[in-house]
Amino acid sequence: MYAASSVPQSTNIFQLVKQVNIVDVINHYNIAQLHQRGRRWVARCPLHGEKEPSFYVFPDGGWRCFGCGEYGDSTDLVAKVFGLRPIEAARMIARDFGIEVNNKPISLEARRKARQQAIEAAKKREIKQIFNQKRERALEVLSLIVRTTNRALAAGGYKAHYDLAELLHKTDYQEYLIGCLLSNNPDLQLLALTDPEVQQWLE
Structure with missing residues (x-):
């Protein structure tokens, strides 16, 4: 437990949670695979989403992504990852790491719920990552x-007019699938990924 008994009463929750090593926070919530x-x-x-790592964690407890510019x-990190307000993120860290706020101990049930939330969020991120890879x-x-x-087509690489019509039809449909995948609509992205022909390529 990161005890707060030695911390002055005036210390706020944001200062309290800074007692927790940021690497411990990242590993605890399975936020990223650190090296x-x-x-x-x-x-x-x-x-x-990125292929090459650009997310850095520093000894002073700060972090910065040189890809998207967030820091x-x-x-801040827990708030952004879990979609929380900063105060909610601080309370979540305090609960999960057993930090006493205003001399009130955190119950085991509160810690269990916070841990379960972290596990569920990690699963969602993993599913999203697999989806994005596909x-x-x-x-x-x-x-x-x-x-x-x-x-x-440009080189005349088709045998007959019916081949040309079939090629054009297939190309139009494939371009439609590309448009679905590039859209910001998750339903259209899922529609394209579950297409039987696309599924065959992904196997």
């Missing part, structure tokens, strides 16, 4: 097929 580089830690940013302390793969395959088809 140590010297005195710093690095990971793929949990706030935006802050452990409270979406990127589908976009890659579809774009390659459309480019190859367009080159074949």
